[in-house]
Amino acid sequence: DTGVSQDPRHKITKRGQNVTFRCDPISEHNRLYWYRQTLGQGPEFLTYFQNEAQLEKSRLLSDRFSAERPKGSFSTLEIQRTEQGDSAMYLCASSNRGSPSGEKLFFGSGTQLSVL
């Protein structure tokens, strides 16, 4: 079990640029989640996948955000035309259940985005 991996660990970008983050879940996990965390706040749900299907998206996920999980394995989160308000820690988590009730999420260490 290598855990959930996220890349890069840190990303500094200029406002208006596009950025893409990658998440590699635990290999046998069928669910993958993206959360965003800002300083002093708990993680906020963005979206999640079951296998390659994106099942839910938060209202926090504006049109500038897009997530994919093309083969049901790794996932990417892209932010287009970044804004300073996008600066946050982006967390990925995975789990292995058919239903979220009572499931245990395994989190990666996150990607810290700073938009200048």
Add this chain to the structure above:
Amino acid sequence: AQSVTQLGSHVSVSEGALVLLRCNYSSSVPPYLFWYVQYPNQGLQLLLKYTTGATLVKGINGFEAEFKKSETSFHLTKPSAHMSDAAEYFCAVILSGNTPLVFGKGTRLSVIA
């Protein structure tokens, strides 16, 4: 609407003292409840969870939490704090069905020698 509320953004205790971190939820049906811990520069780790059954749940590192439906609470406790317990603690809830895990704002625990 906030589904889970953590009382106190920062709690400070002396080493060896009781740790009590408070969490209340808002739900008309019994939710699934979790406590996660986040150490500096590390990912979130599950401490314990309540789904059904026994209302007193024991987790890792000597922590436990009790689900009290009448009080809509799920407070986290540890009898004796250790310096290594210093971290950010998050209460989280799954309200129903396929809803995602919703986190509280977190409580930072400091342990004083």
